[in-house]
Amino acid sequence: MLADNILEMLKDEISNIEYERYIKQLKFDEKSSKSDFLVYKAQNPLIANWVKTKYSKKIAQLYEIKTGVKPKVEIVVTKFDKKRKKIIPKETQKNTSSTKLNPSYTFENFVVGSSNQFAYTAALSVAEKPGQLYNPLFIYGGVGxxxxxxxxAIGNYNLDRGKAVIYTTIEQFMNDFTYHLRNQTMDRFREKYRQCDLLLIDDVQFLSRKEQTQEEFFHTFNELHNKSKQIVLTSDKHPKLIAGLEDRLKSRFEWGLIADIQPPELETKIAIIKKKCELDGISLGDDVVNYLATTMDNNIREIEGTIIKLNAYASLMNQKITLDFAKSVLKEQIKEQQENITMDDIIRVVSKELNIKPSEIKSKSRSRQIVNARRIVMYLARNLTPNSMPALAQYFGMKDHTSVSHAMKKINEIMEKDENFKVQIEELTNKIKHS
Structure with a gap:
């Protein structure tokens, strides 16, 4: 059966330990599956969450390569019901347990750079002394x-030390609240969320305008805080900027420490890609790593998915992942990104970094500094946008495309001789893509 064969194919891409411990334990649920919806059963939540987090995208990609159909992959936990004598997917039952921790999320696996150093240090401090230093810890930043x-990582660190940890999304918290409220079992809900040592809540921005849930969360927060139990929250924005959130909650979220995570600079991005490759046992050359770092968005989950995609294609086609191979596989993905970058975007970033007015770059000035900036803009525009050399020549009021070709050649020559200049171009590329 194809769905089982897909799992077999993973054997060549991951370690034997992970295959035996997780992938081999899955059972394909043919009855619940469809051509674009694959359901696999796992024996326990640990296996289900591990596979779902780390391999569901890879399974979907392998299936798509084989069939041309992109499926949704669902990993469900099964439970044996003694009365009915059959396996029942746990998802069909009323489930009020919190989301399980992913064991791969540890401080050791987190790549630290200037963009996330403060948040990392704060999180580690809280993990080591929960309830004593910063309570609550509020971490905010963009997606991925x-x-x-x-x-x-805070949860796993304390789980290993015998602490009672609840990690959940705010959506799960709201679902639990609604379920217990409807069934008049709020005492069980409060016992669950108010008896832990650490309460870790993801995506707290979705509390917005949920007045009844906000009321309950307010009292849960107070109860835990009064007992010196650690509370850690994440959001995509600063608590002051969460619309529809009660002022008393905003105030409490600011009682402890607020730490933000910025998009990674190029050096950190490269380190993250290398770390992901190391964890997944994937070998990429420095040229491919640099290409991904300067080409891909800052969303780390998307980068990881791209690495898995490259590895899957290379495995199926029995090819080494070279730079040309990576460009070929990702050409449509990159093309879509390029179409969103404009000349104004490039000129704005370059002029700001080189301390030159945008109007000077488009002028006829022959100043060495401005000529250099103009060449850089042409080089970046040729690589980051669909603009042809004749189109760029017309944009800058030149006779023909030979001037653009000369500028491209000049920039390439400098990059070959000057490593610092090459790094500067890579940094500009990264900033333009994510400005």
Whole structure:
């Protein structure tokens, strides 16, 4: 059966330990599955969450390569019901347990750079002395920058030390609240959330305008804080900027420490890609790593998915992941990104970094500094946008494309001789893509 064969294919891409411990334990649920919806059963939540987090995208990609259909992959936990004598997917039952921690999210696996140093240090301090230093700890930043990783790292650190840890999303918290309220079992809800040593809540911005849930969360927060139990929250924005959140909650979220995570600079991005490759047992050359770092968005989860995609294609096609191979596999993905970058975006970033007015770059000035900036803009525009050399020549009021070709050649020559200049171009590329 194809769905089982897909799991077999993973054997060549991951370690034997992970395959035997997790992948081999899955059972394909043919009855619940469809051509675009694959359901696998796992024996326990640990296996289910591990596979779902780390391999569900890879399973979907392998299936798509084989069939041309991109499926949704669902990993469900099964439970044996003695009365009915059959396996029942746990997801069909009323489940009020919190989301499980992903064991791969640890402080050791988190790549630290200037963009996340403060948040990392704060999270580690809280993990080592929960309830004593910063309570609550509020971590905010954009999608895929590592907030959930740090949140769960705090949980895993304390779980290993015998602490009672609850990690959950605010959505799960709201679902639990609604379920117990409807069934008049609020005492069980409060016992669950108010008896832990650490309460870790992801995506707290979704509390917005949920007045009844905010009321309950307010009292849960107070109860835990009064007992010196640690509270850690994440959001995509600063608590002051969460619309529809009661002022008393905003105030409490600011009682402890607020730490933000910024998009990673190029050096950190490269380190993150290398770390992901190391953890997944994937070998990429420095040229491919640099290409991904300067080309991909800052969303770390998307970068990881791209690495898995490259590895899957290379494995199926029995090819080494070279720079040309990576460009070929990702060409449509990169093309979509390029179409969103404009000349104004490039000129704005370059002029700011080189301390030159945008109007000077488009002028006829022959000043050495401005000529250099103009060449850099042409080089970046040729690589980051669909603009042809004739189109760029027309944009800068030149006779023909030969001037653009000369500028490209000049920049390439300098990059080959001057490593610092090459790094500067890579940094500009990264800033333009994510400005």
């Amino acid at each position: 920058l590592g907030k959930t990783h740090l949140l769960q």
